[in-house]
Amino acid sequence: MTELIGVDWGTSNLRVMRLGAEGQVLDRRVDPRGAGRLSADSFAGVLDEVAGDWLGEAPVLIAGMAGSRQGWIEAPYVFCPANAAGLAAQLARPVADRDIRIVPGVALIPNGLGDVMRGEETQALGLFEPGETGLMVAPGTHCKWIHVEGGAITGFRTFLTGELFAAVREATLIGRGMGQPGGHDAAFDDGVRLALSDPAVTAHLFNIRVRSLAGQLDPDGAADFLSGLLIGAELAAEATDRASPVRVVGEEQVAARYERALALAGFAQVSRVSGEVAVARGLYRIWKALP
């Protein structure tokens, strides 16, 4: 029996899930109509088209960019520390006549100078049991590190890693002629270690050129070294307790790189969880926290 229709409506993708009595995913549908391409008045129609036949079965709870100012309806940010009850208390309702609600995003601090996220907060709350302390890493264009303690998000930080990787390759001298990453573990490890030993990443970027000129990096190795540097810079900045469990949420290839880097940095308990499982559990937990 369907307990909840869980929706993860990101910028570039829509995922609708039927969730069972324990929050498990019974069925899912994926559609490319992400929130980034939709105007506010088209969300309802898209949801009906993708999963209209499911919507009568259970209430609908949506996480992600559908709740941004440019989304369906703005669900204003909740501030850290943010737990499931705090998010549940601030759900937005985009339409009056249907049981559809949107999870608010989370902001680090109230003054607007900190950091913000939409969607990852729901994954993070799904990843850890209420009594657990841990760290979620969500690699991607903008990689997020989220600290969870006692069922609440206590802090988080966004790194421009994926986008910077692409920008350095596309628009700099050191990126010119750079090959594809993924095949040179030793070069990746060297990048991670250099960033861990010294946070001066803008100097290390020039080091790619120096090593290439010295014949120490071939074009593909240079890409792996760059990837290692940028991921290593995240690890250097997130100098947290290495004994805490870390859950990596993300696409296979990049998640494997983060796992490798986390091991190099001495994190002992690293595991991987699919984004779908994380968001489904988080939606279910927030739903259950409704008064």
Place this chain on the structure above:
Amino acid sequence: MTELIGVDWGTSNLRVMRLGAEGQVLDRRVDPRGAGRLSADSFAGVLDEVAGDWLGEAPVLIAGMAGSRQGWIEAPYVFCPANAAGLAAQLARPVADRDIRIVPGVALIPNGLGDVMRGEETQALGLFEPGETGLMVAPGTHCKWIHVEGGAITGFRTFLTGELFAAVREATLIGRGMGQPGGHDAAFDDGVRLALSDPAVTAHLFNIRVRSLAGQLDPDGAADFLSGLLIGAELAAEATDRASPVRVVGEEQVAARYERALALAGFAQVSRVSGEVAVARGLYRIWKALP
């Protein structure tokens, strides 16, 4: 009377100077035929075209990319610590029948994994008296910080600042719609202070987006904040004695930004020297160090 013909042959520019008995610049000519556009066999002809009428007056000493592997003739790197006598002992001679010599570049360490420069070493040696300790900052596409002590270059580091500034603007989401830097001192200062307080520059880059969304940065302010972040990251990495004299060598507008950032970081003795004066003095000093 001309004592030396000093030449600064960079990647994108050629500067030929007649230097007097004290190393002062008596006259100069500038040409756009930088070393980056020339093949090895065309350097001699270009030098004759630009200053053939001067070349008989005195010996010629060249600093810069003319001595790189892709230049006129390779003048292999000298390693740190490098002083005027050390460079003078390793001058390269591109032609057998004329008194033309090229100053070698300097490498930080022998294994090819450190850092390298060509041209800035000559400026740095020109900026400080043999007994002085100080720091040269040469802003630009690849900004160099060079430590000089007792007449020798003891260390240096290259930051990808200028190129990264351009790449972030051209090829990232936060760069989209970014305006022009230079007009928002407060935004620049905020960027410098944030980078000084925490070296996680790849996280601070995302902060530009957060501040912009919160209405804290307009498009021009965002460009100044980015500039402040990247320059601040250099200062954070160069945690040197704030009482040492710092000489900034570079183009007016960008040098003024560095001076502002250096003052924010607590450097008490900051002055500006033109690149021409610096390289002329350095060439003269290296010439005088010949046995």
